[in-house]
Amino acid sequence: AQTVTQSQPEMSVQEAETVTLSCTYDTSESNYYLFWYKQPPSRQMILVIRQEAYKQQNATENRFSVNFQKAAKSFSLKISDSQLGDTAMYFCAFMKHVGGSQGNLIFGKGTKLSVKP
Amino acid sequence: EPEVTQTPSHQVTQMGQEVILRCVPISNHLYFYWYRQILGQKVEFLVSFYNNEISEKSEIFDDQFSVERPDGSNFTLKIRSTKLEDSAMYFCASRATAYNEQFFGPGTRLTVL
Numbered sequence: 001a002q003t004v005t006q007s008q009p010e011m012s013v014q015e016a017e018t019v020t021l022s023c024t025y026d027t028s029e030s031n032y033y034l035f036w037y038k039q040p041p042s043r044q045m046i047l048v049i050r051q052e053a054y055k056q057q058n059a060t061e062n063r064f065s066v067n068f069q070k071a072a073k074s075f076s077l078k079i080s081d082s083q084l085g086d087t088a089m090y091f092c093a094f095m096k097h098v099g100g101s102q103g104n105l106i107f108g109k110g111t112k113l114s115v116k117p
Numbered sequence: 118e119p120e121v122t123q124t125p126s127h128q129v130t131q132m133g134q135e136v137i138l139r140c141v142p143i144s145n146h147l148y149f150y151w152y153r154q155i156l157g158q159k160v161e162f163l164v165s166f167y168n169n170e171i172s173e174k175s176e177i178f179d180d181q182f183s184v185e186r187p188d189g190s191n192f193t194l195k196i197r198s199t200k201l202e203d204s205a206m207y208f209c210a211s212r213a214t215a216y217n218e219q220f221f222g223p224g225t226r227l228t229v230l
Contacts, residue, residue, distance in 0.1 A: 035218060043206055045221035046162070091160060103215060104150060104162040106171060 002027045004094050006108035013082045014116055021077045021111045023092030029053075031097035034068065034075045035105070039089040046088070051075065054059070077079075082115045089113075119143045121222035122206045132186050134199050138225045140192045140209030149192045150210040150219060152185065153177070160208065166192065199229045 003026045006114045008062040013019035025034070034049040051068050058066050063083075067076045079086055122141045130136050139209055142149050151163040164174040183195045192211075197201055206226050210219040 030203045033218075037221075042223070043154075043226075044223045045208060045210075047218050047220070050218050093160075097216075103148065103212075104151070104165050104175075105160075105210075105219060106162065107160040 002029070002094050002096070002106050004025055004092050004106055004108035006063070007109050008111045009109070010112045010114070012107045012116055014115040015084060017082055018078060019113065021079075021092075021113065023108055025073050025075065025092070025094050027073070027094065027096075029096050033068075033095045033097060035093040035095070036064070036066070036077045036112055037091045037093060037107075038086075039091060039110070040085075045091075045116070046107075049077065062114045067110050079101055079113075084115050084117060087113060089114045121211055121220050122211055123197045123207075123222035123225050124223060126223065127186050127226045127228070128198055129230065130144055132201055136196050136199055136215060136227065138194045138196075138209075138227070140211075140222055141190055142192055142211030144190070144210065145212070146211035146213050146220075147171075148187070148212045148215070148219075149184075151194045151206045151223075152210065153205040154208065155202075156223075162195070192204070196227075199227075201229050203227060204229045 032053045038046045038048050040045045049061045063080045064080045081098045089110045091110045093105040126141045144149045154160045160202040164178045165172045186192050206224045208224045209222040212219045
């Protein structure tokens with residue numbers, strides 16, 4: 001069974017600074033996807049970034065980037081130039097690469113990020 | 118931009134009552150999911166649905182739960198006899214193909230008294 005671990009329950013960062021959220025996972029699969037979702041106080045789940053395990057290049061979306069270390073089973077999220085609107089819970093999630101109708105997400109427990117002015 | 122919608126946003130019910138949570142996935146999506154999040158805990162998978170049948174379910178999804186896509190647009194989660202521990206946020210999600218990311222609805226907060 002796959003597991004996702006986020007070891008930082010809470011983090012804080014000053015506005016405009018950079019912060020890195022950690023995520024490790026355990027799987028015997030060789031092909032899979034990894035995601036970071038953001039959950040602001042409204043509790044809506046918003047996709048931040050995705051990474052396909054077969055791609056060596058780290059994904060980037062504007063101020064958000066990941067450091068994907070497949071051998072170490074590590075998938076950290078870096079937020080550059082933090083903004084007040086980045087304040088939220090951040091969930092790391094794993095999905096098996098399946099060709100059929102499955103593909104449910106397995107989530108970590110989340111990291112609560114506070115961006116301070 | 119298309120989005121997943123869910124109704125109601127908040128449902129309060131008495132223990133033992135039946136509830137139906139409704140979702141309208143994005144129109145060209147083929148794969149549908151229900152997740153739940155008990156307050157302060159992580160998001161947990163309940164069930165996936167494809168081609169008008171359940172494709173996978175977790176151990177949480179027992180006989181008290183059922184899902185349906187009655188009319189080709191709505192996707193519903195029914196809890197037959199609610200328990201106190203069913204109080205949670207329930208998220209619907211959908212995706213277009215087997216290889217795309219899932220898009221989540223805003224959630225329904227279920228409170229069982």
